[in-house]
Amino acid sequence: MSNKVIAIVVDGMRYDKACESLGFIQHLVETNQAALYKVKSELPSLSRPLYEVLLTGTSVSMNGITSNQTVRLSTEKSLFHLTKENGLKNATASYYWVSELYNRAPFHFIEDREQEDESKPIQYGRFYWDDDYPDSHVLMDAEALRRKYDPHFLYIHPMGVDVKGEKYGSESKEYREQILKMGSLLAQLLPIWMKEGYHILITSDHGMSEYGNHGGTTDGERDVPLFVISPRVETGIHEEVVPQLAFAPIVCELLGIERTGKMTSYRLPGMKEMVYGG
Template sequence: MPRVIMVLLDGLAAATARQCLSYPQALEEAGEAQYAELMCFLPPLSRPAYATLLCGLPPARSGIFHNGGSGPCPAPTIFFRAQNAGLVTAAAAYYWMSELCNTSPFDPALHRLTNTPGMPIEHGLFYSNDAYPDDELFHDAAALCQCFAPDLLLVHSMGIDHAGHCYGAHSREYRDAARHADGLLARWLPLWLSHGYSVLVTSDHGMDADHGHNDNTEATRRVPMWLLGTAWKNLSMPSRQTEIADLALRALGLTVGVQST
Protein backbone atom coordinates (compact mmCIF):
# COMPACT_ATOMS: atom_id res chain seq x y z
CA MET A 1 0.00 0.00 0.00
CA PRO A 2 1.44 3.43 -0.90
CA ARG A 3 2.45 5.77 1.92
CA VAL A 4 3.33 9.45 1.67
CA ILE A 5 5.43 11.91 3.63
CA MET A 6 5.02 15.61 2.90
CA VAL A 7 8.00 17.70 3.99
CA LEU A 8 7.17 21.40 4.23
CA LEU A 9 10.26 23.59 4.60
CA ASP A 10 8.56 26.79 5.64
CA GLY A 11 9.81 30.00 4.01
CA LEU A 12 12.18 28.37 1.51
CA ALA A 13 12.47 30.37 -1.70
CA ALA A 14 13.11 28.47 -4.91
CA ALA A 15 16.31 30.40 -5.68
CA THR A 16 17.76 29.58 -2.25
CA ALA A 17 16.70 25.95 -2.61
CA ARG A 18 18.59 25.69 -5.91
CA GLN A 19 21.67 27.23 -4.31
CA CYS A 20 21.72 25.46 -0.96
CA LEU A 21 19.85 22.12 -1.13
CA SER A 22 22.37 19.89 -2.83
CA TYR A 23 20.96 16.55 -1.62
CA PRO A 24 17.65 16.55 -3.57
CA GLN A 25 19.49 18.01 -6.56
CA ALA A 26 21.91 15.09 -6.44
CA LEU A 27 18.89 12.79 -6.65
CA GLU A 28 17.62 14.83 -9.60
CA GLU A 29 20.91 14.34 -11.41
CA ALA A 30 20.70 10.60 -10.72
CA GLY A 31 17.15 10.44 -12.11
CA GLU A 32 15.71 9.60 -8.69
CA ALA A 33 13.76 12.82 -8.09
CA GLN A 34 11.49 15.10 -10.09
CA TYR A 35 11.64 18.87 -9.66
CA ALA A 36 9.28 21.75 -10.36
CA GLU A 37 8.84 25.33 -9.22
CA LEU A 38 5.42 26.65 -8.24
CA MET A 39 4.04 30.10 -7.49
CA CYS A 40 2.46 30.75 -4.10
CA PHE A 41 -0.95 32.37 -4.34
CA LEU A 42 -1.48 35.90 -3.09
CA PRO A 43 -1.18 36.82 -0.34
CA PRO A 44 2.07 34.84 0.11
CA LEU A 45 1.54 34.23 3.82
CA SER A 46 1.74 31.02 5.83
CA ARG A 47 -1.79 30.33 7.02
CA PRO A 48 -3.39 31.00 3.60
CA ALA A 49 -0.72 28.84 1.94
CA TYR A 50 -1.19 26.03 4.46
CA ALA A 51 -4.90 25.95 3.65
CA THR A 52 -4.08 25.80 -0.06
CA LEU A 53 -1.74 22.85 0.46
CA LEU A 54 -4.12 21.04 2.80
CA CYS A 55 -7.40 21.35 0.91
CA GLY A 56 -6.53 22.57 -2.59
CA LEU A 57 -8.21 25.97 -2.39
CA PRO A 58 -6.48 29.29 -3.11
CA PRO A 59 -7.07 32.09 -0.59
CA ALA A 60 -9.72 33.69 -2.81
CA ARG A 61 -11.81 30.51 -2.35
CA SER A 62 -10.79 29.45 1.14
CA GLY A 63 -11.41 32.91 2.56
CA ILE A 64 -8.14 32.73 4.52
CA PHE A 65 -6.18 35.85 3.63
CA HIS A 66 -4.01 36.54 6.69
CA ASN A 67 -2.17 34.85 9.54
CA GLY A 68 -4.60 36.02 12.21
CA GLY A 69 -7.49 33.95 13.42
CA SER A 70 -7.54 30.29 14.32
CA GLY A 71 -10.37 28.73 12.35
CA PRO A 72 -10.29 25.44 10.44
CA CYS A 73 -9.93 24.88 6.72
CA PRO A 74 -13.27 25.50 4.98
CA ALA A 75 -13.08 22.25 2.97
CA PRO A 76 -12.04 18.67 3.76
CA THR A 77 -8.27 18.44 4.11
CA ILE A 78 -6.05 15.65 2.86
CA PHE A 79 -5.84 14.42 6.45
CA PHE A 80 -9.63 14.29 6.81
CA ARG A 81 -9.94 12.36 3.56
CA ALA A 82 -7.10 9.96 4.42
CA GLN A 83 -8.39 9.28 7.92
CA ASN A 84 -11.93 8.87 6.59
CA ALA A 85 -10.59 6.21 4.21
CA GLY A 86 -9.15 4.25 7.13
CA LEU A 87 -5.55 5.40 6.75
CA VAL A 88 -3.28 6.32 9.65
CA THR A 89 -2.41 10.02 9.74
CA ALA A 90 0.27 11.96 11.63
CA ALA A 91 2.03 15.32 11.70
CA ALA A 92 5.11 16.85 13.29
CA ALA A 93 4.21 20.45 12.59
CA TYR A 94 3.62 24.03 13.66
CA TYR A 95 0.44 24.41 15.70
CA TRP A 96 -1.46 26.21 12.93
CA MET A 97 -1.70 22.81 11.22
CA SER A 98 -3.57 21.48 14.25
CA GLU A 99 -5.94 24.46 14.11
CA LEU A 100 -6.57 24.09 10.38
CA CYS A 101 -7.10 20.32 10.49
CA ASN A 102 -8.12 19.28 14.01
CA THR A 103 -9.13 21.64 16.80
CA SER A 104 -9.27 25.41 17.05
CA PRO A 105 -8.02 27.29 18.97
CA PHE A 106 -4.86 25.41 19.85
CA ASP A 107 -4.27 24.71 23.55
CA PRO A 108 -0.73 23.41 24.14
CA ALA A 109 -1.73 21.51 27.28
CA LEU A 110 -4.42 19.64 25.36
CA HIS A 111 -3.21 19.47 21.78
CA ARG A 112 0.60 19.56 21.69
CA LEU A 113 0.66 15.76 21.96
CA THR A 114 -2.27 14.37 19.98
CA ASN A 115 -3.22 10.72 19.97
CA THR A 116 -6.90 10.77 19.11
CA PRO A 117 -8.36 8.21 16.70
CA GLY A 118 -11.02 9.86 14.61
CA MET A 119 -9.24 13.19 14.36
CA PRO A 120 -8.05 14.09 10.84
CA ILE A 121 -4.49 14.22 12.21
CA GLU A 122 -4.82 11.45 14.74
CA HIS A 123 -1.17 11.36 15.88
CA GLY A 124 0.50 14.74 16.26
CA LEU A 125 3.48 16.48 17.82
CA PHE A 126 2.75 20.20 17.45
CA TYR A 127 5.03 23.07 18.46
CA SER A 128 4.28 26.78 18.89
CA ASN A 129 7.74 28.36 19.04
CA ASP A 130 8.95 29.62 15.66
CA ALA A 131 12.53 28.96 16.81
CA TYR A 132 11.83 25.27 17.49
CA PRO A 133 14.97 23.50 16.21
CA ASP A 134 14.62 21.68 12.92
CA ASP A 135 16.68 18.79 14.31
CA GLU A 136 14.08 18.19 17.01
CA LEU A 137 11.24 18.53 14.51
CA PHE A 138 12.72 15.76 12.37
CA HIS A 139 13.21 13.68 15.52
CA ASP A 140 9.51 14.19 16.25
CA ALA A 141 8.69 12.97 12.75
CA ALA A 142 10.95 9.94 13.16
CA ALA A 143 9.25 9.10 16.46
CA LEU A 144 5.82 9.26 14.84
CA CYS A 145 7.04 6.93 12.09
CA GLN A 146 8.48 4.51 14.62
CA CYS A 147 5.41 4.47 16.88
CA PHE A 148 2.51 4.63 14.44
CA ALA A 149 3.75 3.84 10.90
CA PRO A 150 1.45 6.49 9.41
CA ASP A 151 0.21 6.25 5.86
CA LEU A 152 0.27 10.06 5.58
CA LEU A 153 2.79 12.11 7.56
CA LEU A 154 3.44 15.86 7.50
CA VAL A 155 6.92 17.06 8.50
CA HIS A 156 6.81 20.84 8.87
CA SER A 157 9.91 22.80 9.92
CA MET A 158 10.13 26.53 10.65
CA GLY A 159 13.91 27.05 10.85
CA ILE A 160 14.34 28.58 7.39
CA ASP A 161 11.36 30.90 7.79
CA HIS A 162 12.55 32.02 11.24
CA ALA A 163 16.03 32.81 9.92
CA GLY A 164 14.52 34.77 7.03
CA HIS A 165 12.40 36.88 9.35
CA CYS A 166 15.36 37.56 11.62
CA TYR A 167 18.08 38.21 9.03
CA GLY A 168 16.51 38.53 5.55
CA ALA A 169 16.71 36.37 2.45
CA HIS A 170 20.14 37.62 1.41
CA SER A 171 21.76 36.70 4.71
CA ARG A 172 24.19 33.92 5.42
CA GLU A 173 21.93 32.87 8.30
CA TYR A 174 19.02 32.25 5.94
CA ARG A 175 21.20 30.26 3.54
CA ASP A 176 22.72 28.30 6.42
CA ALA A 177 19.24 27.38 7.68
CA ALA A 178 18.48 26.01 4.21
CA ARG A 179 21.76 24.09 4.20
CA HIS A 180 20.93 22.66 7.61
CA ALA A 181 17.57 21.45 6.31
CA ASP A 182 19.40 19.89 3.37
CA GLY A 183 21.50 17.89 5.82
CA LEU A 184 18.40 16.70 7.63
CA LEU A 185 16.84 15.58 4.35
CA ALA A 186 20.02 13.70 3.51
CA ARG A 187 19.85 11.94 6.87
CA TRP A 188 16.18 11.01 7.01
CA LEU A 189 14.86 10.68 3.46
CA PRO A 190 16.92 7.58 2.55
CA LEU A 191 15.49 5.83 5.63
CA TRP A 192 11.92 6.84 4.81
CA LEU A 193 12.31 5.86 1.17
CA SER A 194 13.72 2.47 2.22
CA HIS A 195 10.60 1.93 4.33
CA GLY A 196 8.40 2.38 1.29
CA TYR A 197 7.40 6.01 1.65
CA SER A 198 7.13 8.36 -1.28
CA VAL A 199 8.20 11.87 -0.30
CA LEU A 200 7.12 15.32 -1.44
CA VAL A 201 9.36 18.23 -0.42
CA THR A 202 8.11 21.78 -0.91
CA SER A 203 7.60 25.18 0.71
CA ASP A 204 4.63 27.41 1.43
CA HIS A 205 6.19 30.72 0.30
CA GLY A 206 9.57 32.33 -0.22
CA MET A 207 11.33 35.20 1.53
CA ASP A 208 12.63 38.66 0.63
CA ALA A 209 15.48 40.92 1.68
CA ASP A 210 13.13 42.93 3.91
CA HIS A 211 12.77 39.95 6.29
CA GLY A 212 9.25 39.15 5.11
CA HIS A 213 7.06 37.57 2.44
CA ASN A 214 4.00 39.71 1.84
CA ASP A 215 4.91 41.35 -1.48
CA ASN A 216 3.99 40.17 -4.97
CA THR A 217 7.52 39.23 -6.08
CA GLU A 218 9.35 36.18 -7.39
CA ALA A 219 11.36 36.05 -4.18
CA THR A 220 8.29 35.72 -1.99
CA ARG A 221 6.11 33.62 -4.32
CA ARG A 222 8.31 31.13 -6.18
CA VAL A 223 8.84 27.88 -4.25
CA PRO A 224 10.55 24.55 -4.96
CA MET A 225 9.02 21.07 -5.09
CA TRP A 226 10.68 17.67 -5.31
CA LEU A 227 8.98 14.28 -5.69
CA LEU A 228 10.87 11.18 -4.58
CA GLY A 229 9.70 7.57 -4.48
CA THR A 230 7.54 5.24 -6.52
CA ALA A 231 4.03 6.54 -5.81
CA TRP A 232 4.56 9.53 -8.11
CA LYS A 233 5.71 7.53 -11.14
CA ASN A 234 2.45 7.62 -13.11
CA LEU A 235 1.24 10.98 -11.83
CA SER A 236 1.62 14.33 -13.53
CA MET A 237 3.78 16.97 -11.91
CA PRO A 238 1.61 19.76 -10.49
CA SER A 239 1.93 23.23 -11.95
CA ARG A 240 0.03 25.01 -9.17
CA GLN A 241 0.00 24.76 -5.38
CA THR A 242 -3.73 23.99 -5.52
CA GLU A 243 -2.90 20.67 -7.23
CA ILE A 244 -0.71 19.31 -4.41
CA ALA A 245 -3.64 18.11 -2.27
CA ASP A 246 -5.03 16.06 -5.17
CA LEU A 247 -1.54 14.78 -5.96
CA ALA A 248 -1.09 13.48 -2.41
CA LEU A 249 -4.51 11.81 -2.47
CA ARG A 250 -3.75 10.09 -5.79
CA ALA A 251 -0.39 8.91 -4.48
CA LEU A 252 -2.21 7.32 -1.53
CA GLY A 253 -4.54 5.55 -3.95
CA LEU A 254 -7.56 7.65 -2.96
CA THR A 255 -10.10 9.25 -5.24
CA VAL A 256 -9.90 13.00 -5.43
CA GLY A 257 -12.71 15.36 -4.63
CA VAL A 258 -10.94 18.67 -4.10
CA GLN A 259 -11.49 21.14 -6.90
CA SER A 260 -8.29 22.93 -7.71
CA THR A 261 -8.56 26.42 -9.14
Protein backbone atom coordinates in the same frame (compact mmCIF):
# COMPACT_ATOMS: atom_id res chain seq x y z
CA MET B 1 3.61 -0.25 -4.99
CA SER B 2 3.36 1.63 -1.69
CA ASN B 3 0.63 4.22 -1.15
CA LYS B 4 2.40 5.90 1.76
CA VAL B 5 3.37 9.57 1.48
CA ILE B 6 5.71 11.78 3.49
CA ALA B 7 5.28 15.50 2.77
CA ILE B 8 7.81 17.98 4.15
CA VAL B 9 6.86 21.68 3.99
CA VAL B 10 9.95 23.72 4.86
CA ASP B 11 8.43 27.04 5.87
CA GLY B 12 9.72 30.11 4.02
CA MET B 13 12.12 28.31 1.65
CA ARG B 14 12.37 30.06 -1.72
CA TYR B 15 13.09 28.17 -4.92
CA ASP B 16 16.48 29.54 -5.90
CA LYS B 17 18.02 29.18 -2.44
CA ALA B 18 16.71 25.63 -2.10
CA CYS B 19 18.25 24.72 -5.46
CA GLU B 20 21.59 26.18 -4.36
CA SER B 21 21.70 24.71 -0.87
CA LEU B 22 19.99 21.30 -0.73
CA GLY B 23 23.04 19.38 -1.89
CA PHE B 24 21.98 15.79 -1.22
CA ILE B 25 18.51 16.31 -2.68
CA GLN B 26 20.04 17.89 -5.78
CA HIS B 27 22.31 14.85 -5.99
CA LEU B 28 19.17 12.71 -6.16
CA VAL B 29 17.89 14.92 -8.99
CA GLU B 30 21.21 14.73 -10.88
CA THR B 31 21.34 10.94 -10.56
CA ASN B 32 17.72 10.45 -11.68
CA GLN B 33 16.37 9.46 -8.30
CA ALA B 34 14.19 12.57 -7.78
CA ALA B 35 12.22 15.16 -9.72
CA LEU B 36 12.38 18.95 -9.31
CA TYR B 37 9.61 21.41 -10.11
CA LYS B 38 9.10 25.10 -9.49
CA VAL B 39 5.81 25.91 -7.74
CA LYS B 40 4.13 29.31 -7.85
CA SER B 41 2.49 29.88 -4.47
CA GLU B 42 -1.01 31.19 -4.08
CA LEU B 43 -1.66 34.68 -2.72
CA PRO B 44 -1.29 36.08 -0.19
CA SER B 45 2.15 34.53 0.28
CA LEU B 46 1.57 34.05 4.02
CA SER B 47 1.82 30.96 6.18
CA ARG B 48 -1.64 30.17 7.58
CA PRO B 49 -3.46 30.81 4.27
CA LEU B 50 -0.95 28.65 2.42
CA TYR B 51 -1.10 25.80 4.93
CA GLU B 52 -4.78 25.68 4.06
CA VAL B 53 -4.02 25.85 0.32
CA LEU B 54 -1.51 22.99 0.55
CA LEU B 55 -3.70 20.77 2.69
CA THR B 56 -7.12 21.37 1.09
CA GLY B 57 -6.29 22.36 -2.48
CA THR B 58 -8.61 25.37 -2.26
CA SER B 59 -7.86 29.06 -2.83
CA VAL B 60 -8.14 31.67 -0.08
CA SER B 61 -11.23 33.24 -1.67
CA MET B 62 -12.89 29.82 -1.43
CA ASN B 63 -11.71 28.72 2.01
CA GLY B 64 -11.72 32.10 3.78
CA ILE B 65 -8.34 31.65 5.49
CA THR B 66 -7.15 35.02 4.20
CA SER B 67 -4.53 36.07 6.76
CA ASN B 68 -2.33 34.77 9.56
CA GLN B 69 -4.86 36.31 11.95
CA THR B 70 -7.74 34.10 10.74
CA VAL B 71 -7.84 31.77 13.76
CA ARG B 72 -10.59 29.20 13.26
CA LEU B 73 -11.13 25.66 12.10
CA SER B 74 -11.10 25.12 8.37
CA THR B 75 -14.47 24.53 6.72
CA GLU B 76 -12.84 22.53 3.91
CA LYS B 77 -11.86 18.86 3.68
CA SER B 78 -8.12 18.51 4.17
CA LEU B 79 -5.75 15.67 3.37
CA PHE B 80 -6.12 14.68 7.03
CA HIS B 81 -9.92 14.37 6.64
CA LEU B 82 -9.55 12.43 3.40
CA THR B 83 -7.02 9.91 4.70
CA LYS B 84 -9.20 9.25 7.74
CA GLU B 85 -12.35 8.84 5.60
CA ASN B 86 -10.53 6.36 3.38
CA GLY B 87 -9.43 4.19 6.27
CA LEU B 88 -5.83 5.41 6.20
CA LYS B 89 -3.81 6.70 9.14
CA ASN B 90 -2.24 10.16 9.28
CA ALA B 91 0.23 11.98 11.49
CA THR B 92 2.02 15.30 11.63
CA ALA B 93 4.79 17.18 13.39
CA SER B 94 3.88 20.79 12.73
CA TYR B 95 3.53 24.35 13.96
CA TYR B 96 0.42 24.76 16.09
CA TRP B 97 -1.47 26.67 13.39
CA VAL B 98 -1.94 23.34 11.59
CA SER B 99 -3.73 21.95 14.64
CA GLU B 100 -5.88 25.08 14.81
CA LEU B 101 -6.97 24.58 11.21
CA TYR B 102 -8.06 20.96 11.53
CA ASN B 103 -8.43 19.74 15.13
CA ARG B 104 -9.24 22.58 17.55
CA ALA B 105 -9.07 26.36 17.66
CA PRO B 106 -7.72 28.13 19.56
CA PHE B 107 -4.80 25.87 20.39
CA HIS B 108 -4.56 24.68 24.01
CA PHE B 109 -0.86 24.64 24.77
CA ILE B 110 -1.02 21.90 27.42
CA GLU B 111 -3.72 19.63 26.03
CA ASP B 112 -2.89 19.96 22.33
CA ARG B 113 0.89 19.60 22.35
CA GLU B 114 0.62 15.84 21.83
CA GLN B 115 -2.50 14.45 20.18
CA GLU B 116 -3.48 10.82 19.70
CA ASP B 117 -7.11 10.42 18.68
CA GLU B 118 -8.09 8.45 15.58
CA SER B 119 -11.57 10.04 15.61
CA LYS B 120 -10.11 13.48 14.80
CA PRO B 121 -9.00 14.69 11.33
CA ILE B 122 -5.37 14.80 12.52
CA GLN B 123 -5.05 11.47 14.25
CA TYR B 124 -1.52 11.66 15.62
CA GLY B 125 0.14 15.03 16.15
CA ARG B 126 3.13 16.67 17.77
CA PHE B 127 2.83 20.45 17.73
CA TYR B 128 5.20 23.28 18.66
CA TRP B 129 4.58 26.99 19.13
CA ASP B 130 7.99 28.59 19.62
CA ASP B 131 9.02 29.75 16.15
CA ASP B 132 12.63 28.83 16.89
CA TYR B 133 11.81 25.27 17.99
CA PRO B 134 14.71 23.41 16.34
CA ASP B 135 14.13 21.90 12.91
CA SER B 136 16.04 18.82 14.08
CA HIS B 137 13.46 18.28 16.82
CA VAL B 138 10.53 18.68 14.39
CA LEU B 139 12.00 16.04 12.09
CA MET B 140 12.70 13.65 14.97
CA ASP B 141 9.19 14.22 16.38
CA ALA B 142 7.91 13.19 12.95
CA GLU B 143 10.20 10.19 12.66
CA ALA B 144 9.09 9.02 16.11
CA LEU B 145 5.46 9.24 14.99
CA ARG B 146 6.28 7.33 11.81
CA ARG B 147 7.98 4.52 13.67
CA LYS B 148 5.29 4.28 16.35
CA TYR B 149 2.11 4.62 14.27
CA ASP B 150 3.14 3.77 10.68
CA PRO B 151 0.89 6.42 9.08
CA HIS B 152 0.00 6.41 5.40
CA PHE B 153 0.29 10.22 5.32
CA LEU B 154 2.98 11.96 7.36
CA TYR B 155 3.11 15.76 7.17
CA ILE B 156 6.24 17.49 8.49
CA HIS B 157 6.48 21.24 8.94
CA PRO B 158 9.71 22.84 10.27
CA MET B 159 9.91 26.62 10.77
CA GLY B 160 13.63 27.43 11.11
CA VAL B 161 14.24 28.62 7.54
CA ASP B 162 11.35 31.08 7.79
CA VAL B 163 12.64 32.41 11.11
CA LYS B 164 16.14 33.09 9.74
CA GLY B 165 14.70 34.57 6.55
CA GLU B 166 12.46 37.00 8.40
CA LYS B 167 15.28 38.05 10.72
CA TYR B 168 18.11 38.39 8.20
CA GLY B 169 16.57 38.37 4.69
CA SER B 170 16.87 35.89 1.85
CA GLU B 171 20.33 37.06 0.75
CA SER B 172 21.89 36.53 4.18
CA LYS B 173 24.46 33.98 5.29
CA GLU B 174 22.08 32.96 8.09
CA TYR B 175 19.19 32.13 5.75
CA ARG B 176 21.37 30.02 3.45
CA GLU B 177 22.96 28.27 6.43
CA GLN B 178 19.56 27.25 7.74
CA ILE B 179 18.62 25.70 4.39
CA LEU B 180 21.98 23.91 4.37
CA LYS B 181 21.15 22.55 7.85
CA MET B 182 17.77 21.36 6.61
CA GLY B 183 19.49 19.62 3.72
CA SER B 184 21.83 17.86 6.13
CA LEU B 185 18.95 16.72 8.34
CA LEU B 186 16.98 15.41 5.38
CA ALA B 187 20.07 13.65 4.04
CA GLN B 188 20.00 11.52 7.20
CA LEU B 189 16.32 10.57 6.89
CA LEU B 190 15.63 10.39 3.16
CA PRO B 191 17.65 7.19 2.58
CA ILE B 192 15.65 5.47 5.33
CA TRP B 193 12.32 6.60 3.88
CA MET B 194 13.36 5.78 0.32
CA LYS B 195 14.42 2.27 1.32
CA GLU B 196 11.01 1.72 2.94
CA GLY B 197 9.21 2.76 -0.24
CA TYR B 198 7.57 6.08 0.64
CA HIS B 199 6.50 8.66 -1.91
CA ILE B 200 8.31 11.79 -0.66
CA LEU B 201 7.46 15.41 -1.44
CA ILE B 202 9.53 18.37 -0.27
CA THR B 203 8.17 21.87 -0.80
CA SER B 204 7.43 25.16 0.97
CA ASP B 205 4.44 27.35 1.70
CA HIS B 206 6.05 30.59 0.46
CA GLY B 207 9.44 32.13 -0.29
CA MET B 208 11.19 35.13 1.22
CA SER B 209 12.22 38.59 0.06
CA GLU B 210 15.69 40.05 0.46
CA TYR B 211 14.12 42.39 3.02
CA GLY B 212 13.02 39.51 5.24
CA ASN B 213 9.31 39.55 4.57
CA HIS B 214 6.65 37.85 2.47
CA GLY B 215 2.97 38.25 1.69
CA GLY B 216 3.41 40.05 -1.62
CA THR B 217 3.65 39.10 -5.26
CA THR B 218 7.38 39.03 -6.09
CA ASP B 219 8.99 35.88 -7.45
CA GLY B 220 11.20 35.64 -4.37
CA GLU B 221 8.11 35.53 -2.15
CA ARG B 222 6.11 33.16 -4.37
CA ASP B 223 8.48 30.73 -6.10
CA VAL B 224 9.15 27.58 -4.05
CA PRO B 225 10.56 24.16 -4.91
CA LEU B 226 8.79 20.85 -5.19
CA PHE B 227 11.08 17.84 -5.03
CA VAL B 228 9.38 14.48 -5.59
CA ILE B 229 10.95 11.10 -4.89
CA SER B 230 8.57 8.46 -6.21
CA PRO B 231 8.49 5.68 -8.80
CA ARG B 232 5.25 7.30 -10.01
CA VAL B 233 7.04 10.48 -11.15
CA GLU B 234 9.62 10.87 -13.92
CA THR B 235 12.93 12.05 -12.50
CA GLY B 236 14.96 15.10 -13.49
CA ILE B 237 14.21 18.81 -13.78
CA HIS B 238 10.77 19.70 -15.15
CA GLU B 239 10.29 23.08 -16.81
CA GLU B 240 6.55 23.59 -16.36
CA VAL B 241 5.68 25.78 -13.34
CA VAL B 242 3.26 23.92 -11.09
CA PRO B 243 0.36 25.73 -9.38
CA GLN B 244 0.35 25.34 -5.61
CA LEU B 245 -3.31 24.27 -5.74
CA ALA B 246 -2.07 21.05 -7.38
CA PHE B 247 -0.21 19.88 -4.26
CA ALA B 248 -3.19 18.32 -2.47
CA PRO B 249 -4.49 16.42 -5.52
CA ILE B 250 -0.96 15.15 -6.23
CA VAL B 251 -0.83 13.75 -2.69
CA CYS B 252 -4.27 12.18 -3.18
CA GLU B 253 -3.07 10.46 -6.34
CA LEU B 254 0.01 9.06 -4.62
CA LEU B 255 -2.13 7.88 -1.69
CA GLY B 256 -4.56 6.22 -4.10
CA ILE B 257 -7.61 8.15 -2.87
CA GLU B 258 -10.12 10.40 -4.62
CA ARG B 259 -9.56 14.13 -4.45
CA THR B 260 -12.43 16.38 -3.37
CA GLY B 261 -14.62 18.04 -5.96
CA LYS B 262 -13.11 21.41 -5.03
CA MET B 263 -9.58 20.35 -5.93
CA THR B 264 -8.06 21.08 -9.33
CA SER B 265 -7.83 18.28 -11.88
CA TYR B 266 -4.30 19.42 -12.80
CA ARG B 267 -1.98 16.54 -13.63
CA LEU B 268 1.65 16.81 -12.63
CA PRO B 269 3.99 16.66 -15.65
CA GLY B 270 5.81 13.34 -15.50
CA MET B 271 3.18 11.59 -13.36
CA LYS B 272 2.87 7.98 -14.48
CA GLU B 273 -0.35 6.00 -14.47
CA MET B 274 -0.77 3.51 -11.67
CA VAL B 275 -0.05 -0.01 -12.90
CA TYR B 276 -2.06 -2.73 -11.20
CA GLY B 277 -1.29 -6.41 -11.04
CA GLY B 278 1.91 -8.39 -10.69
